[in-house]
Amino acid sequence: MAAAAGNSGHDSTPGMTRQILDFCEDLRGEGVAIGTSEIQDAFRALEIVPWTAQVDFKESLATTVAKSPRDREIFELVFDRHFFRATELAALEFKDESESARQIQIQEAGEDAGPIDTEALAQAIREAIEAGDESAMNDLARLAIEAFGQQGESSGVVGVDLQRIRRGLGLTANDGAGEPGEQQRQPLDRDQLARFERQLRRELQRGQIQRQEKLPPARPLSELNRALPMRGAQDLAAVHKAVSQMKRRLATLGHDPRGAKRGRTVDMRRTMRSSLQTGGVPLNLAYRPRRPRKPEIYVLCDVSTSVSSAATFFLSVLHALHDSFRKLRSFVFIERISEVTHVFQEERDFREMAERITSEGGVADVSGYTDYGRVWREFLEDVSSDLGPRSTVIVLGDARTNGRPPADDLFAKVAQRANRTFWLNPEPELYWNYGDSVMNAYIPHCDGAFECWQTEHLETFVDIVAAGRPSLQRPTVRKSGHRF
Amino acid sequence: MKAVYSLAMSSKVSSLPETPEQVASTLRDAQYLADDSTALIAFLAQRLGKPVLVEGPAGVGKTELAKALSRSTGRELVRLQCYEGLDEAKALYEWNYRKQLLQIQASASTSPEGDSDSQVDMGEIFTEDFLLERPLMRAIANPEPVVLLIDEIDKTDQEFEAMLLELLSDFQITIPEMGRIEARTHPIVLLTSNNSRELTEALKRRCLYLWLDYPSSEREIEIVRLHAPEIDEALAARLVEVIDMIRELDLKKAPSIAESIDWARTLILMGAKDIDSKVFRESLSIIIKHRTDLELVAERIVPRLGRSGETPPENSKNGST
Incomplete structure (x- = not known):
């Protein structure tokens, strides 16, 4: 991908075709899956939409190659990066002609007014921002850079200059406490201000490239990688999405192999239909497909200090689960276990919910260290009578017992009563069973144990659970053992 | 150009x-x-x-x-x-088995010879005449x-x-x-x-x-005015402003565009001139459909309306409930 970005300019055929192919290559490098057929679609679309119309060009390209909100986000970033670099490279090559023209333009503007009037400039920029006039903003951005350059305030660092110019012009968004200042200035819309800033930044970069006569290295969009949402509500959306997928898959899962022939009803319509092949004699019975049954889910979440960094993540998972499942009971535990289902039902706001759980949970007893043995015992006593063949138990915890007995026999009982049991561990698999982690004691009783410290892992969990890999199937002995 | x-x-x-x-x-x-x-x-x-x-x-x-x-x-x-x-029987097509059955019986009764003829019929009953078209088809x-x-x-x-x-x-x-x-x-x-x-x-x-995302405020004002032409411009702008505030909350179900339009029509029927907390409380159920959401909106939005609304807050409190 780096190669593609690198040779985007020096290619001898600087046609649009080349550019678009390079651009798609660039997108692929950032993890957007683009098929050849989609590139063909893009070209077909661009045949009927003139690529001289900038918005249409971009939207046509976007609709054919970026097929999800996330892809679209990456598309925007890569689009700016790619075509900005492409035009800059072209500008460097034809520097003499175009640049001198631009210089003259700016000089003329400068000479007319002498030193540029900052106040008037700020006013003009405000008007342009409010009107949303992109091309005016672009011109004014250049003028602003020129004005502050005259005052000898150019530091040569894009970010610093940007802030300086913004402050110098007194441009503030309307989010903060808008001080009712001198002349009751209309606060600016934050998005529109951001658009102007983008223009400024681009012009500053352009100036820098002109001075240094070379392109800065292309920066990969590494920060786009989805990391563990430690910051609670911010990344809730990602977790919610993964969980809503999980909901669908759990709901339609794991009930076909067992007792498939029992209690099925004959589908008269389909039976009659197929009977026609045997001259109206219903030889083959067709059955109605079974209705997917509603799973009952029990989530046990460790909130002790050893997992405190992951606890926020787990709580957001719980929060999302509660949005998706009607029959969901959630528990938090450290030394003892406590049901927090009602908190989720009453509290919508994530932060308040987290606070209430820490204050009302009452799960720390004396030491504040996790006691898995006691947790299983209490869970068995209080809840296990409700567990049945429809129940799914999901444990979120690191299996670090602080040296206390793991009581895996009790956990085995829980797992046996429930239909399925999954364990999500916030530690990388590498660390399992080191120190006081007793993961191995629990794994044999689970239908699956997964590391889970990124939203991606959550998605993998959903995928694996949904695919119903044979390795996840529990030995049939145990299944039939408790059913009768 | x-x-x-x-x-x-x-x-x-x-x-x-x-x-x-x-x-x-x-x-x-x-x-x-x-x-x-x-x-x-x-x-x-x-x-x-x-x-x-x-x-x-x-x-x-x-x-x-x-x-x-x-x-x-x-x-x-x-x-x-x-x-x-x-499934495909409901989305694509299905064979009309009743009609097929009748066809077989009919041809069986007209030609009582037997097996050889009904064999011919088998091909004939799988034609377009016996097909029930479902939406995709x-x-x-x-x-x-x-x-x-x-x-x-x-x-x-x-x-x-x-x-x-x-x-x-x-x-x-x-x-x-x-x-x-x-x-x-x-x-x-x-x-x-x-x-x-x-x-x-x-x-x-x-x-x-x-x-497709929620439209910008200007566009939504246009949409509301297109579908509820009797509403005056200031009220439409105010309505969209309030809707935007509500959408920013973390609700189970944020109000949709259709609900904005319904609300606009309701306001016209109520003869409301401005959205103050009294009007808001009375018509809240048009845009909010969840009990927990209702509580959240009442808690967060209503105070903001009371301050900026034209009716004094005491007045509106007496009026509601």
């Missing part, structure tokens, strides 16, 4: 739009205010003959777009509402071009998606007993999804993609 568009596709339908602006204006005539990208993609869909996958939160007008397209192009709208367990077999709306595709399972692939890429359906049925006309196909699960790559690859 009017650009010249090359005719990339030769199609039987003569009324293909020439520019995205033309699509936008016909959609506007059909009471749908499309933004630039929506109009562009609707234009591309017709010119390229590709299905469009429309995603976005509930209530931003995904289904309405299909209806408006049908109105603006004068095509019939064929709608397939997806749900869990939807109806869409492509229709002699007039239609708009096909496959609503909430994310509610079905992946197997159903796979079944759609043949239809979406080649506009044809294969029936084992009969062979291939090809589309007589090119339908405009829209698939909508609320993003409740990830659709397969194969499906996405065959579609253009359109992400």
Whole structure:
């Protein structure tokens, strides 16, 4: 991908075709899956939409190659990066002609007014921002850079200059406490201000490239990688999405192999239909497909200090689960276990919910260290009578017992009563069973144990659970053992 | 500047739009205010003959777009509402077994000779006469071009998606007993999804993609005024402002555009001049449909209204409940 970005300019055929192919290559490098057929679609679309119309060009390209909100986000970033670099490279090559023209333009503007009037400039920029006039903003951005350059305030660092110019012009968004200042200035819309800033930044970069006569290295969009949402509500959306997928898959899962022939009803319509092949004699019975049954889910979440960094993540998972499942009971535990289902039902706001759980949970007893043995015992006593063949138990915890007995026999009982049991561990698999982690004691009783410290892992969990890999199937002995 | 568009596709339908602006204006005539990208993609869909996958939160007008397209192009709208367990017998086609049965019996009674004749009948009863058309089949077999709306595709399972692939890429359906049925006309196909699960790559690859979000305030004011023309401009602006505030809260179900319009109509009926906390409380149930949401909105939004509203707060408190 780096190669593609690198040779985007020096290619001898600087046609649009080349550019678009390079651009798609660039997108692929950032993890957007683009098929050849989609590139063909893009070209077909661009045949009927003139690529001289900038918005249409971009939207046509976007609709054919970026097929999800996330892809679209990456598309925007890569689009700016790619075509900005492409035009800059072209500008460097034809520097003499175009640049001198631009210089003259700016000089003329400068000479007319002498030193540029900052106040008037700020006013003009405000008007342009409010009107949303992109091309005016672009011109004014250049003028602003020129004005502050005259005052000898150019530091040569894009970010610093940007802030300086913004402050110098007194441009503030309307989010903060808008001080009712001198002349009751209309606060600016934050998005529109951001658009102007983008223009400024681009012009500053352009100036820098002109001075240094070379392109800065292309920066990969590494920060786009989805990391563990430690910051609670911010990344809730990602977790919610993964969980809503999980909901669908759990709901339609794991009930076909067992007792498939029992209690099925004959589908008269389909039976009659197929009977026609045997001259109206219903030889083959067709059955109605079974209705997917509603799973009952029990989530046990460790909130002790050893997992405190992951606890926020787990709580957001719980929060999302509660949005998706009607029959969901959630528990938090450290030394003892406590049901927090009602908190989720009453509290919508994530932060308040987290606070209430820490204050009302009452799960720390004396030491504040996790006691898995006691947790299983209490869970068995209080809840296990409700567990049945429809129940799914999901444990979120690191299996670090602080040296206390793991009581895996009790956990085995829980797992046996429930239909399925999954364990999500916030530690990388590498660390399992080191120190006081007793993961191995629990794994044999689970239908699956997964590391889970990124939203991606959550998605993998959903995928694996949904695919119903044979390795996840529990030995049939145990299944039939408790059913009768 | 009017650009010249090359005719990339030769199609039987003569009324293909020439520019995205033309699509936008016909959609506007059909009471749908499309933004630039929506109009562009609707234009591309017709010119390229590709299905469009429309995603976005509930209530931003995904289904309405299909209806408006049908109105603006004068095509019939064929709608397939997806749900869990939807199968091909309900979506594609089914053999009309009653009719087939009667046919067999009828031919058996006219020619009592026996087996050899009924063998012949077997071939004859698997013809188009005995086929029950379901929405997808109806869409492509229709002699007039239609708009096909496959609503909430994310509610079905992946197997159903796979079944759609043949239809979406080649506009044809294969029936084992009969062979291939090809589309007589090119339908405009829209698939909508609320993003409740990830659709397969194969499906996405065959579609253009359109992400619809809540409209900007200006656009929503326009939409509200288009559908409730009696409302005055200031009230519409205020209404949209309040709706925006509500959408920023973390609600179970944020108010949709349709609900904004309903609310506007309600306000007209109530004869409200401004949205103060009294009016707001009385009409709250139009836009908020969850008990917990009601509480949250009452707690967060109502105080803000009391301050900025024209009626003094004490007054409005007495009036409510």
